[in-house]
Amino acid sequence: MFATRFAPSPTGRLHKGHAFSALTAWTAARQAGGRFLLRIEDNDPTRCKPEYEAAIFEDLAWLGLDWETPVRRQSEHLADYAAVIDALGARGLLYRCFRTRKDILDAIGDAPHGPADAVRPGPHAPDEEARLLAEGRPYAWRLSLDRARETLGESEWKALSFVEQGVGPDGETGVIRARPDTAGDVVLARKDAGTAYHLAVTHDDALQEITHVIRGLDLFEAAHIQRLIQALMGWPAPVYRHHRLLTGPDGRRYAKRDQSVTLAELRAAGLTPEVLRAELGF
Ligand code: GLU
Numbered sequence: 001m002f003a004t005r006f007a008p009s010p011t012g013r014l015h016k017g018h019a020f021s022a023l024t025a026w027t028a029a030r031q032a033g034g035r036f037l038l039r040i041e042d043n044d045p046t047r048c049k050p051e052y053e054a055a056i057f058e059d060l061a062w063l064g065l066d067w068e069t070p071v072r073r074q075s076e077h078l079a080d081y082a083a084v085i086d087a088l089g090a091r092g093l094l095y096r097c098f099r100t101r102k103d104i105l106d107a108i109g110d111a112p113h114g115p116a117d118a119v120r121p122g123p124h125a126p127d128e129e130a131r132l133l134a135e136g137r138p139y140a141w142r143l144s145l146d147r148a149r150e151t152l153g154e155s156e157w158k159a160l161s162f163v164e165q166g167v168g169p170d171g172e173t174g175v176i177r178a179r180p181d182t183a184g185d186v187v188l189a190r191k192d193a194g195t196a197y198h199l200a201v202t203h204d205d206a207l208q209e210i211t212h213v214i215r216g217l218d219l220f221e222a223a224h225i226q227r228l229i230q231a232l233m234g235w236p237a238p239v240y241r242h243h244r245l246l247t248g249p250d251g252r253r254y255a256k257r258d259q260s261v262t263l264a265e266l267r268a269a270g271l272t273p274e275v276l277r278a279e280l281g282f
Contacts, residue, residue, distance in 0.1 A: 002034025004212040009041040010052035013262035014059045017254030020246045023282045025214040026065045038067040043074045043193050043200050059263045063273050074200050081195035093147045095123035096139040098132045119184025141189040145181055162227045165241040168220045180228035202226050206235035214241045
């Protein structure tokens with residue numbers, strides 16, 4: 001059965017771009033006679049706040065959306081993600097990375113072939129790793145693309161693809177060959193959280209039987225690496241439908257970090273959900 005989701009991270013107040021994304025997914029579910037889920041992706045303990053989560057419920061209800069309950073909150077399921085890390089680790093697909101963001105950025109300057117090398121730092125030498133572990137230093141788990149490729153085998157690696165029902169930034173649509181290597185050796189468990197976005201999102205899409213991932217074009221590149229994780233874990237491949245990003249009056253896309261006008265502010269200023277829905281084309 002058709003199932004899609006809106007999966008915000010409670011790291012700020014929602015703006016019109018979120019309203020557009022949520023309405024796109026919700027409308028698709030309604031039109032397909034399918035399921036619409038809301039998922040709270042609160043696995044970043046440094047940036048997520050309960051008041052932002054409360055605001056998500058309030059803003060979406062005001063917009064006129066409804067969703068299945070209970071709502072999955074990722075922070076309550078860290079053991080699920082840890083189990084996936086254990087499973088991938090046992091297959092030799094992960095390596096510990098003790099490097100700091102600064103180490104990685106410094107390495108970009110030194111790397112002979114540019115940034116691509118820097119996001120594939122590779123495992124530490126065994127003696128160095130043992131020393132850092134003994135010192136109790138925190139580490140992230142990175143997915144080794146080399147090991148992933150070996151594990152899948154050359155023919156499956158080359159055949160890895162996903163279906164895009166929207167249009168990618170370079171006009172990509174239909175069956176698209178996945179290029180997980182462009183993402184580098186992504187972090188699947190952050191030092192502070194025990195999980196990370198790509199792992200939690202693919203796990204939950206599989207668990208919740210999401211058939212259609214409907215989300216903004218800013219996450220198009222993420223599909224490439226997410227498809228690889230699905231293949232490694234034997235999870236089904238959802239269909240992707242990346243939608244255009246809404247731009248504000250200044251022509252720039254809405255973003256939390258730019259302090260775009262929030263739905264709460266618009267509501268306080270008298271905007272009604274009917275007017276907003278019409279403005280967004282729903
Ligand atoms: N939680 C992600 C975000 O807020 C979206 C995840 C997804 O739709 O794949 O950007």
